[in-house]
Amino acid sequence: MxxxxxxxxxxxxxxxxxxxxxxxxxxxxxxxxxxxxxxxxxxxxxxxxxxxxxxxxxxxxxxxxxxxxxxxxxxxxxxxxxxxxxxxxxxxxxFFRLAVTPLLVIQPLFWLITGVVLLIVAVADAYGGVILMPLVKIGVVSVVGYRIILWLFGQYQLVDGGLALLAGLGYAGFLAGLRYLTKGRGMGEGDPYLAFLLGVLVGWPRTLVAALLAFVVGAIVGIILIGLGKKKMGSTIPFGPFMVLGATLALWWGEAIIRFLLG
Ligand SMILES: [Zn+2]
Known part of the structure; x- marks a missing residue:
């Protein structure tokens, strides 16, 4: 205690x-x-x-x-x-103790780095409406490096890595498309890059859950803020914190949420 x-x-x-x-x-x-x-x-x-x-x-x-x-x-x-x-x-x-020897150190270290990076990115976006690109890059390098190490130790399949990459590109592409359609008002410049990191991190099909939760929770909070008079209709709120929240929930309960949605 x-x-x-x-x-x-x-x-x-x-x-x-x-x-x-x-x-x-x-x-x-x-x-x-x-x-x-x-x-x-x-x-x-x-x-x-x-x-x-x-x-x-x-x-x-x-x-x-x-x-x-x-x-x-x-x-x-x-x-x-x-x-x-x-x-x-x-x-x-x-959980981490189950891992084989070198992973015993690398696995917890990876998740701590990932947690700290994502929290700082979310906080900076909430405070200043900016996605800190150096941290997004650190996150991507750390996820890819970690997966390669897992693969070398026979704990990760290449096909999962390929799917995770596609999930990241899909999530990023979707936000970039939204940004294009709304002429930059609906989505920040850095959001697609954060989406790529999160997609690669949570993989397929959990990225679907991560994106869905980010949009649903973001919309609910937006409506509440407008209702409280803290935001005007049509003004934007930083999306990064909701993306990080969605990805976190998808990591924990992704499978259960998918089973629930599929009935
Ligand atoms: Zn004072």
Whole structure:
């Protein structure tokens, strides 16, 4: 239990760091230079202002210096990263141990890298409406490399790799087509590239589930935001977070969802 809590807060700390990196790169600021400051009054923050989740809860979502409301995005991202790391540890103990020796290290490492890459991409798109292409490239290289290693150890079939490639191209092509038809309003420039990564990652036929869920959940959230008056009809919301969510659900429950849809 102690280990799980420790892992959770380690993940949350990574999430907190990611928040800073993403916000600074979107704002075009230096990554490392400068200490963290209050978003409202610019006062330099103390270490106890920056404890993941706990500072937010303890000061009830307000800054300690000037008592202004803080964005809920930071604790949400910290929570997501903490959960990712705990999931990784739990699944690692139950599942990854079955792998043969070199995969014992490579397999959990791959899934941690994939999880972190996808979460950062989703967060950056949600914050700034940009798909971070360097991370998408890292993701593609890591998926392809991982599959080649699995194949070398007789744990992966080439035909599955071919199908996954086609799934990625199909998903990307579909979004690129939508982008063309809507003259760039329906879909961001980077979305097809993210779609390619996700398609190659989840493979065939799970990519169908991933795309379907992304569109359904994206539409529902869009309608809710318009209903709440947070968005206007015809305005866009970043699609990347929904694509990542759809792919994650497809990885976990893809087969069950396909069986359900086919009756
Ligand atoms: Zn302040």
């Amino acid at each position: 102690g280990l799980l809590i420790l892992t959770f807060f380690f993940g949350a700390a990574v999430g907190s760091f990611v928040n800073v990196l993403v916000e600074r790169s979107i704002a075009g600021k230096d990554w490392i230079k400068g200490r963290s400051k209050c978003d409202h009054c610019g006062k330099t923050l103390a270490w106890y202002d920056m404890i993941p989740l706990l500072s937010y809860l303890f000061y009830q979502g307000k800054s300690r210096c000037c008592h202004k409301r803080l964005s809920w995005r930071h604790p949400l991202v910290e929570l997501l990263f903490g959960t990712l790391f705990v999931w990784w540890l739990l699944v690692g103990f139950m």
